[in-house]
Amino acid sequence: MDNTYQLILDTAENFFAPGERCIYSSIIDKSVEDVMVNNYGGNWKGMDFKEIYMHLRSNFKKETYKNDVPYFYMLYYLPLNVPKVQIVLNELFKKKEISGELKILDVGCAVGTTLFAVLDYVAILDNLCSLMGEESIFNKITIDLVDGSEENINALKQLLSYYKSRISGFFDMSKMEIGDPILHDITKPIELDGSYDLIVLSNIMNEIPVNKRMESIERLDRYLEDDGHLIIIEPADQDNAIHLGELKLEIVNALGYTSIGPCGVSDNCSECWCFRREHSVSRGTLKFIDDSFNFRVRRDFY
Numbered sequence: 403m404d405n406t407y408q409l410i411l412d413t414a415e416n417f418f419a420p421g422e423r424c425i426y427s428s429i430i431d432k433s434v435e436d437v438m439v440n441n442y443g444g445n446w447k448g449m450d451f452k453e454i455y456m457h458l459r460s461n462f463k464k465e466t467y468k469n470d471v472p473y474f475y476m477l478y479y480l481p482l483n484v485p486k487v488q489i490v491l492n493e494l495f496k497k498k499e500i501s502g503e504l505k506i507l508d509v510g511c512a513v514g515t516t517l518f519a520v521l522d523y524v525a526i527l528d529n530l531c532s533l534m535g536e537e538s539i540f541n542k543i544t545i546d547l548v549d550g551s552e553e554n555i556n557a558l559k560q561l562l563s564y565y566k567s568r569i570s571g572f573f574d575m576s577k578m579e580i581g582d583p584i585l586h587d588i589t590k591p592i593e594l595d596g597s598y599d600l601i602v603l604s605n606i607m608n609e610i611p612v613n614k615r616m617e618s619i620e621r622l623d624r625y626l627e628d629d630g631h632l633i634i635i636e637p638a639d640q641d642n643a644i645h646l647g648e649l650k651l652e653i654v655n656a657l658g659y660t661s662i663g664p665c666g667v668s669d670n671c672s673e674c675w676c677f678r679r680e681h682s683v684s685r686g687t688l689k690f691i692d693d694s695f696n697f698r699v700r701r702d703f704y
Contacts, residue, residue, distance in 0.1 A: 406534055407499055414526045415492050424485035424682050427522045429568045431686035434476045436564040437557070438687075441473060451477070451694060472557035476513050481688040486635055487519035487604055494631060497662070500599070503542045507598040509588055509622065510606030511547040514558040517580070518565065520545060525573035540577065547583040548592070555583040588622075589614045597627050604635045607649065608642050615645075616652045623657055632659065 418425060438446040454474040494500075508516040520543065528538050549555055566575060586592050589610055601622055607615055619632070626632060632653070636646045650661045684692045 410530045418485045418488045426484040433564040477687040478691045483515045484519045488523045501539045505544045505598045506600045508547045511549045516602045544579040546581040550587045599630045602633045
């Protein structure tokens with residue numbers, strides 16, 4: 403495996419980030435459509451989603467994720483955010499060979515961005531390993547989930563059920579141990595069992611008041627393995643990037659972390675606005691929303 407590990411990771415990236423483009427799998431996409439049909443019927447595409455979009459854009463905090471909002475998030479933001487998580491995981495695994503068992507905590511899981519990113523990513527790795535005559539890189543992955551919205555959690559459970567049905571012919575889910583999502587406000591103390599190799603906060607820190615962010619990180623640090631990794635993914639607008647840079651310095655100084663960003667090791671930089679740029683391919687439910695809203699701009703993420 404040592405000789406083929408990097409080759410497998412390089413090949414895997416071509417599935418979700420080929421040539422400065424980003425896509426996510428049709429299995430997730432079709433599972434989202436299953437959820438929409440289950441909740442809204444076969445004519446769900448006739449719904450007016452613009453008001454939901456504007457409501458969500460005005461406030462991404464947990465109290466917003468009610469009624470139809472989690473389902474719109476699935477249609478539009480899930481396709482945008484899943485590849486971001488997969489790119490970061492792939493870059494991490496290129497820098498540090500990780501195999502065997504992996505335990506992940508997804509904080510602010512919403513409708514399952516990190517969960518489905520991991521599931522699809524491991525499915526790709528397993529199939530590549532099989533094609534190359536290698537043992538699977540991971541033999542067990544445990545994922546625990548925390549979110550402050552009961553509606554998000556309910557939507558996630560529905561999507562996971564449909565996803566399992568659709569992925570069964572391509573991926574053995576028996577190696578995946580997915581905990582029952584925990585309903586909890588992450589700005590408050592939490593009690594968890596055990597420790598984790600990866601703690602992922604995907605597009606959640608910007609929803610927490612600035613003066614509570616470091617406190618939340620310190621509580622989570624208790625559950626990170628000594629050689630573990632904290633992954634923070636945030637929108638790349640300048641304001642969020644600067645706040646993230648300031649938080650990064652606080653984490654480094656208070657907890658002794660080494661910070662690695664798109665520009666490399668960057669422990670001493672507090673105002674870095676550096677990012678990896680990709681173009682999200684419009685297809686599936688993402689294309690449906692683009693067409694419905696007459697979005698005709700090139701959508702990049704950073």
